[in-house]
Amino acid sequence: MSAEPALDSSAEDWWRTAVVYQVYPRSFADSDGDGVGDLRGLIGRLDHLERLGVDVVWLSPIYPSPQDDAGYDISDYQDVDPTFGTLADLDDLLAQLHARGMRLMMDLVVNHTSDEHPWFVESRSSPDSPKRDWYWWRPAREGMQGGTPGAEPTNWESFFSGSAWEYDDAGGEYYLHLFSRKQPDLNWENPEVREAVYAMMRWWLDRGVDGFRMDVINLISKDIDLPDGVVHHGGQFGDGFGHVMCGPRIHEFIAEMHREVFEGRDRKVLTVGEMPGVTVEEARLFTDPARREVDMVFTFEHVGVDHARSKWDLVPFRLTTLKAVLGRWQAGLAETGWNSLYWNNHDQPRVVSRFGDDGAWRVRSAKLLGTVLHLHRGTPYIYQGEELGMTNFPFAGIEEFRDIESLNHHRHAVERGDDPAQVLAALRSRSRDNARTPVQWDGSPNAGFTTGEPWLAVNPNHTEVNAEAAEADPDSVLHHYRRLVELRHTEPVVAHGDFTMLLPDDEQVYAFTRAHEDVELLVAANLSGEVAKADLDLDGWADAELLLSNLDGGATAASAATAWDGALQPWEARVLRRQQARL
Ligand code: TEU
DSSP: OOOSOOOTTTTTEEEEEGEEEEOGGGGGGGSSSSOOOOOHHHHTTHHHHHHHHHEEEOOOOOSOOOOTTSSSSSSSSTTTTTOOOHHHHHHHHHHHHTTTTTEEEEEESSBBOOSSSHHHHHHOTTTTTTTTBOOOOOOOSSSOOSTTTOOOSSSOTTTSBBEEEEEEEEEEEEOOSSSOOTBBBBOTTTTHHHHHHHHHHHHHHTTOOEEEEEETTGGOOOOOOOOOOBBOOOOOOOGGGGGGGTTTHHHHHHHHHHIIITOOSSOOOOOEEOOTOHHHHHHHHOOOGGOOSSSSEOOOOOOGGTTTSSTSSSSSOOOHHHHHHHHHHHHHHHSSOOBBOOOOOOTTTOOHHHHOOSSSSHHHHHHHHHHHTTTTEEEEEEEGGGGOOHHHHHHOGGGGGOOHHHHHHHHHHHHHHOHHHHHHHHHHHHOOHHHSSSOOOOOTTTTTTSSSOSSOOOGGGGGTSSHHHHHHHHHSSHHHHHHHHHHHOOOHHHHHHHEEEOOTOOOEEEEEEEOOOOOEEEEEOOOOSSSOOOOOOOOOOOOOEEEEEEEEHHHHHTTTTSSOOEEETTOOOEEEEEOOOOO
């Protein structure tokens, strides 16, 4: 743990000054040579996380799972899949994290289970099963034969393409699955389901874990009338999203969970709800401390600025659009609630390839994107490899993909006649597999990730882009991210300062200020490969300290220059700090 004071866990809102690091265990570090990352591998790399200075590790699912959706299809909530290790390994990870002053946040996936979970196996066993109502079972559409096209109870499309309903011959009914057919949705209307989930969460908290990242938690309350969705553009399916997103009882369920699981515990744990489609207004309700629901949410608006109706319909990225979204969320949760801040996770392509330049300006643009994100108001999340400036993978063909969402989309799109080359181009740019290539620890054949055959190919650029090289280069993305984390721990303005967006209409420059007590920061970043001029009012900033720069040599080198006139090099980001009595 770097020299900064440990977070005060008794503080109600310790997470306001925390930085979270997401580990996707399949791709982090493999200790037994089976080509899949595991818990002992993660434990072996804790020095890397401690030196980065992060406070919390978010661990994507490690529970027993058929891995139909890479672990987000859980068949046992209270154990560890042998691929990843044992419960004892997890206890050891927890103990070692705590010993280093870090915390562990588990992934809570309770909108759905695996179809191999005993709850579903029993529910499916018979229409009279006592657990039948633990899931969404419905007969075929009036007058239609079950299992025939169009007989599904609603016309909803799954997130992973195809119908959101699967027909079960044995029971003669359909079950709902918003994701893959091996991920049946739990029926949260049933209090037995809710109590079973709360008991499982309490079990993990009793083991000492420090929080939960809650998977698609705003989809657990459905419109129980199950109306059909609107069919867009002559599509095969209807859009059921509006009938499951932030449903009628969502706040009741989240508040009940808070009461039943977190109330009265001596430790304040961290909760973040992943909420596709959530609005700022809804997020203010979810994250208002007075309502005791969750501490923060993951919104999807900023990671949707470069696609149209679906994530596969690519549209050019416009900086003004991104600033409009992030600016609205900063303003919207300024008084009440709290933002999470992320560019990357295991579902999003690598940000340096998306909003940066992963060619000539890879290092500088990766540092710029980290600077812009980490100096917003909210809790930043670093996704494994982001601190190394890892890029998207140069997928050549469909055979190189593993992600169910990508493979299903490819199959459905090609079947409906889309140009396979175009579908592949969209996958290359947007597939989740871009985020899931093994972490690049060094330049050796499998980047130090495994001694075996990696489950997903290592990015060939690992010979240049890797932790060992980054450690040795003081101008690397790694050293810059360490500085960003340090600033959040040492500069109260970074965690608590008011946010003010500047130059909202500038398509090149992202600029804003943060102000707290007598300290003010000015952040200016040029998201283009050309020189830019930030048209800012720089009165009163002439004597400001250059707190951070992503130019080689960092702040020290750049600060030698005379008073800054707003000029920015390609992909340059600079942070000025001034201290003066606020009027
Ligand atoms: O993701 C939810 C979700 O909205 C994503 O699936 C999203 O639609 C898509 O991937 C964006 O490209 C969560 C988990 O993060 C994801 O890994 C799981 O596949 C999904 O839920 C189901 O559990």
